[in-house]
Amino acid sequence: MTAFEIRGLTVQFGRGDDSVVPLRGLDLDVPNGQFLCVLGPSGQGKSTLLRCLAGLLQPTEGSITSHGVAVQGPSAARGMVFQQDAIPGWLRVRDNVALGPRSRRVPERDWRPQVEHFIDEVGLRGRERAWPRELSGGMRKRVAIAAVFANDPDILLMDEPFSSLDHLTRAGLHRTVLKLWRETGKTIVFVTHDVDEAITLADRVVVVAGGGVRADVPVTFERPRGEELRMDAEANALRSTLLKYLADPEDGWA
Structure with missing residues (x-):
């Protein structure tokens, strides 16, 4: 069973002449353990x-199954990191990271070691009692990442989580997410509009535009991937290909 099997996915907002259809008949499979980046222009689905x-x-219209079960609503098996800060401002850092397992009534003896581990892994040791308002944007993203991993979903869904951050902060969080992905073996679906971010992170890049999949490209460069990829001919060729599909989404395949 795969992490996701998507068949004929269509989403329509509104009716008649005023309707918007960002997705139309989209098909996609996501294998277990893959780091998939979904790349596309703004407003393309x-x-x-x-x-x-x-x-x-x-x-x-259409269907989505995850590990053979129809997706019909939210599930603890699928964790989400949003573009905007979504950590409760009334909880300190440690309580934010522990919120998921505590809400699921996981015994403290089971969740506490995990919470402390991910606090360490994302670089929050020493800030456990800080309030979110006392943290920078990058540190709040670290809290969100620690929280989603501590809740131990099978799949992580990340919606342009680092788009508002500066280059150095974003690069540090890329390293953190990749380290935790390798450690846990989870499936990650990461949405971005940034070609370089996709090449840095992904096993595979899917370009979504014009309602469907316009390109589906493996990324095979060895990790870790750093600034040296900007000087690599093969990476530049891949970058040019992806930029072409972003600039002209109809020049692809669905």
């Missing part, structure tokens, strides 16, 4: 796709 995968939005 990539975040809509992610919300459908999370069970936050019901499609107009």
Whole structure:
């Protein structure tokens, strides 16, 4: 069984002449353990796709199954990191990271070691009692990442989580997410509009535009991937290909 099997996915907002159809008949498979980046221009359906995968939005037509079970609503098996800060401001850092397992009534003896481990892994040791308002944007993203991993979902869905951050902060969080992905073996579906971010992170890049999949490209460069990829001819060729599909989404395949 795969992490996701998506068949004929169509989403329509509104009716008649005023309707908007960001996704139309989209098909996609996501293998277990893959780091998939969904790349696309703004307003072309990539975040809509992610919300459908999370069970936050019901499609107009088509089906989504996850590990053989129909996605019909949110599930603890699928964790989400949003573009905007979504950590409760009334909880300190440690309580934010522990919120998921505590809400699921996981015994403290089971969740506490995991919570402390991920606090360490994302670089929050020493800030456990800080309030979110006392943290930078990058540190709040670290809290969100620690929280979603501590809740131990099978699949992580990330909706442009680092788009508002500066280059150095974003690069540090890329390293953190990749380290945790290798450690846990989870499936990650990561939405971005940034070609370089996709090449840095992904096993595979899917371009979503014009309602469907316009390109589906493996990324085989060895990790870790750093600034040296900007000087690599093969990486530049891949970058040019992806940029072409972003600039002209109809020049692809569905």
